[in-house]
Amino acid sequence: MITAIKDGLRAGLITAIIFTFLILIGFTSVAANIIGDILGNPQVLNNETRLPVGNLLIFIALVGLFTGLVTLKKGSNPPWTDVLFRGLTGGILAGLIVGTVIYIVGSFHMEGVDFRAYLPNLGASQLGYLLFYSTPIAASKTYLLYFTVFSLVGALARKTLTMLTGLRNKLKSIKSQIIDWSDKKNFHSLVGNQLFQAGLIILVGIGLYFLPLVWGSYWNYIMGTVAIYILLGLGLNIIVGFSGQLVLGYVAFFATGAYTFALLTAPEPHAVGLNLWVAVGLSTLVSILTGLLLGLPILRLRGDYLAIVTLGFGEIVRILIRSDLLTPLTNGPKGVTNVGQPIWRGHVFSDVNYMHLLMLLVLAGLFIAKRLKDSRTGRAWIAIREDQTVAQATGVDTYKYKILALLLGAAFAGLSGALFASRNQFTGPEDFALMVSVNVLCIVIIGGMGSLPGIILGAFVLKGLPELLRELADYRLLAFGALLVVMMIVRPEGLWPGQNSKKGKMATFSNSLGEDNLEEKV
Amino acid sequence: MLKVKNLKVFYGAINALKDISFNLDEGEIVALIGANGAGKSTTLNTISGIIHPVSGEINYKDQDLTKISAPQIVQMGIVQVPEGRKIFTRMTVYENLEMGAYTIHDKIRVKNNIDKVFSIFPRLEERQRQMGGTLSGGEQQMLAIGRALMADPLLLLMDEPSMGLAPLLVEQIFEVIQNINQQGVSILLVEQNANMALSIADRAYVLETGKVTLSGDAEELMKNPIVKESYLGG
Numbered sequence: 001m002i003t004a005i006k007d008g009l010r011a012g013l014i015t016a017i018i019f020t021f022l023i024l025i026g027f028t029s030v031a032a033n034i035i036g037d038i039l040g041n042p043q044v045l046n047n048e049t050r051l052p053v054g055n056l057l058i059f060i061a062l063v064g065l066f067t068g069l070v071t072l073k074k075g076s077n078p079p080w081t082d083v084l085f086r087g088l089t090g091g092i093l094a095g096l097i098v099g100t101v102i103y104i105v106g107s108f109h110m111e112g113v114d115f116r117a118y119l120p121n122l123g124a125s126q127l128g129y130l131l132f133y134s135t136p137i138a139a140s141k142t143y144l145l146y147f148t149v150f151s152l153v154g155a156l157a158r159k160t161l162t163m164l165t166g167l168r169n170k171l172k173s174i175k176s177q178i179i180d181w182s183d184k185k186n187f188h189s190l191v192g193n194q195l196f197q198a199g200l201i202i203l204v205g206i207g208l209y210f211l212p213l214v215w216g217s218y219w220n221y222i223m224g225t226v227a228i229y230i231l232l233g234l235g236l237n238i239i240v241g242f243s244g245q246l247v248l249g250y251v252a253f254f255a256t257g258a259y260t261f262a263l264l265t266a267p268e269p270h271a272v273g274l275n276l277w278v279a280v281g282l283s284t285l286v287s288i289l290t291g292l293l294l295g296l297p298i299l300r301l302r303g304d305y306l307a308i309v310t311l312g313f314g315e316i317v318r319i320l321i322r323s324d325l326l327t328p329l330t331n332g333p334k335g336v337t338n339v340g341q342p343i344w345r346g347h348v349f350s351d352v353n354y355m356h357l358l359m360l361l362v363l364a365g366l367f368i369a370k371r372l373k374d375s376r377t378g379r380a381w382i383a384i385r386e387d388q389t390v391a392q393a394t395g396v397d398t399y400k401y402k403i404l405a406l407l408l409g410a411a412f413a414g415l416s417g418a419l420f421a422s423r424n425q426f427t428g429p430e431d432f433a434l435m436v437s438v439n440v441l442c443i444v445i446i447g448g449m450g451s452l453p454g455i456i457l458g459a460f461v462l463k464g465l466p467e468l469l470r471e472l473a474d475y476r477l478l479a480f481g482a483l484l485v486v487m488m489i490v491r492p493e494g495l496w497p498g499q500n501s502k503k504g505k506m507a508t509f510s511n512s513l514g515e516d517n518l519e520e521k522v
Numbered sequence: 523m524l525k526v527k528n529l530k531v532f533y534g535a536i537n538a539l540k541d542i543s544f545n546l547d548e549g550e551i552v553a554l555i556g557a558n559g560a561g562k563s564t565t566l567n568t569i570s571g572i573i574h575p576v577s578g579e580i581n582y583k584d585q586d587l588t589k590i591s592a593p594q595i596v597q598m599g600i601v602q603v604p605e606g607r608k609i610f611t612r613m614t615v616y617e618n619l620e621m622g623a624y625t626i627h628d629k630i631r632v633k634n635n636i637d638k639v640f641s642i643f644p645r646l647e648e649r650q651r652q653m654g655g656t657l658s659g660g661e662q663q664m665l666a667i668g669r670a671l672m673a674d675p676l677l678l679l680m681d682e683p684s685m686g687l688a689p690l691l692v693e694q695i696f697e698v699i700q701n702i703n704q705q706g707v708s709i710l711l712v713e714q715n716a717n718m719a720l721s722i723a724d725r726a727y728v729l730e731t732g733k734v735t736l737s738g739d740a741e742e743l744m745k746n747p748i749v750k751e752s753y754l755g756g
Contacts, residue, residue: 376624383621386610392572393604395596395625395673 001085004078008086011071012093012151018486019063019094020101025478026121029129032056051129057146064147067094068154077166083159084152091151098147099140106136212355220351222467224423227358228416229463232436233443233455234365235412240441241450242378243405244385245299246307249314250440253410255432256290257283257417259321259330262427265340269331276342280418287414288407290317295406299399302388314437322429335428339421354423361419362456365412369452372408381405382450439463446487448494457495523548523708524569524600524677529578531561531568538564539575540732546677551699551709553719553740555753556729562712563605565729566679569710570602571595582677597625599676605712606685607662609669611655615646618654618665622672632672639668642698660691667698677708684715696722716753720744728753 022028032055039055071086072078078086105115105127115122131139212220236250260283264274274282298309320326322333330336342349349357372378380401383391392398421427443462447454465483487495524546531539539561546552554562567573569580571592580587587595601622610618619639623632640647643664649657654665663683670678683699684692692715700722703709713719720726720740728736728749736749743749 379617379621380624382613383610383624386612387608389567389572390604390608390610391621392592393570393596393602394621394669395593397591397593 001082004082004085005089007073008071008089009093010090011067011086012090012147013097014070015063015067015090015147016094016097019098021482023098023101023105023130024119024122026119026126028056028059029126031059032129035059035062050133051125053129053132056129056132057142060143060146061150064091064094064150065154065157067091067147068151068156069158071151071155072158072162077162078159080159083155087152087155088148090155091148092144094151095144095147099143102130102143103136103140106131106139110136208359209356212352212359217351220355222464224351224355224358225467226459226464227355227362228420228423229440229443230362230456230459231358231365231412231416231419232440233447233459234362234369234452235409235416236440237409237444237450237452237455238369238372238381238412239405239409240444242373242381242385243402244381245402245405246303246310247406247409248307248311248437248441249294249317250310250409250413251432251434251436252294252314252317253287253290253413254417254420254436255317255321255429257287257414258421258427258431259336259417260286260414261418262336262339262421263330265422266336266338268337269328276340276422279340280415283418284411284414287410287417291407291410292403295403299402299406311434311437314432314434318429318432321432330429333429335426335431336421337426339425339427341422341425349422354419358419361415366452366456373450373452377401377404385450442484446484446495448497451494451496454494454496461495523550523583524710525579525581526565526569527579527581529565529568529580530576531564531573532576538732539568539578542578542729542732542734544727544734544737546708546710548708549703549706550725551703551711551723553711553713553716553723553726554729555713555716555719555726557714557753559731560729561732562729563681566602566681566710566712569595569600569679593625596673599674600679601670601673601675601677602679603666603670603681603683605681607659607666609654609657609662609665611653613654614651615654615657615665616650618669619646619672622669625673631674635672635674639671642671642701643668660687660694663687663691663695664698667695667702671702675707677710678702680709680711682712682714684713684718692718716749717755720754
């Protein structure tokens, strides 16, 4: 009972802090607007100064649900009364804290204090909305009520879910026992999985085909960016996630791919006018060669040294592109415009076509990465990541496999670079700043090192979310940063960790990058 | 079987091995004993091809190992059990063993070898689905030895198998080493625990700051007053 109340209070405190923070940066109304957009509720009611209170209430309810969900710990399955207590204590505490904050801020607001001097997002209209256009005391009561009720609902829902998964696992174990007994375990589960996977793939495929047609060009643009970053993430994941080599200048391969494609297809400055599909192939090839150029000399380095050298390489490529020296070749800081766009059935590629192409490539990339991971090569990479010296001692040619990882990663980047340039019809040196490398690395790490679903999720969180948070304007990156910090505390192993990092000893980040190998024994 | 002649190794400016010569005949257990920094592990890593010597020869079955890469050396039957129980902590016990047979492409042979390892270390069979990092120290050492056996070694290079283990476990591990040797695997054993090492070795070499200072039959060395004083605790 005491642990139940403790857990509940902890969850309540966490949500209250997060929610207060969201109020202070003005995110609550943004979220309410987004909910309104999704549900199709008009943002402005007949009276123009008032925003629809319902959307805000839905958002509060969602936060309340979240409170309830986190009052139960992962893997635990407490009795129902216990769950009741958890949900109630969490909700009441969160409601009390948020209600008090609202009451205090609301009272000052009523007395005519202007908060905008300290918190630019807490203007009169915002505060009115947060108070549901009523009195502070009534508003804080509503907050308390909503948090309590929905936290309770959340806790109960989580309990129900745990019970359902428990049932499923029980069924599974019964099933596997039967199969174990008939000693055909691998065969059965393989066929079952494949059938299931095939069905799922077809369903997802149909969904993916229609989505770009439906959701319009703005979403196609955002999702296209996400897809390009998924491809980049898949590539870098081979290098960092699988083989454990911390390469920070990944953007260099992206840039070479984009520029090769642009220069071969744009009318200026060279007017080569190469066939686009050949150009895509060549871009990939040039990126691979760049990888070879970088990899042969430097992959004998380990850990920190490798990171620094590759970091420098990424910047060198960008600076070379915009340098006076190479301006005749690359058009310098001006960049290359009118990059070639493919023709499909008589018309130039539309945003929908690009989206479809990108989706296909992402699927192909996922397939390749998955096969690689499960192969002998993948096993060798993971051994290198875990311990380079031991991998060598068991007969893995570490140098060869590290180069191979780099080349494959570079190929992914080259391909995405070509698509990036073609889709934007432009490419300039500033597209390839250090931040691109950092972002892609974040995708790999946040998603969960070496995990493929993690990369997709990571790309959505890192490239999709900031776009969706655009309404937060100046606070966008602040909110985003806070989210990253919270995430690294709550889930240090990544959003969707790979199998090898889920169980067993949780290795630290540096350790998994093989830095423990740095000290050689004398 | 193995002849090391005038081996010289540098780490940057540090001369780790000054002049190491020794030999090992087929079926023998040869121990290299010495204090920290004497160059024992370096010698093993050089034989494995992980470190490259400045000069000297490592002759194994009439081939010079200094010119051969680490993976090929494993294929020739020389396998190292690294110091400090270096196993792959985030792979399962089974996967660790599979990794040991990386140079073997024949799946049936791999399976047979796994069974063989499980018969030597029944504990590993019990824990085969567990992550390597969750094993106890003794089990990790068993796994490291098992993993080395997976490659069908002719010569096993063992780096401090007793390091950080309880006395009882050390005895068990050394018993296993003797058993492996009786099945025809030659063993080059590097140890700080000179007492244990000399008790199972046929011959031994004493290393001091990169040089061989003493050598002879293990039994004789045990009686040698210098060895007694410096390595066997008086």
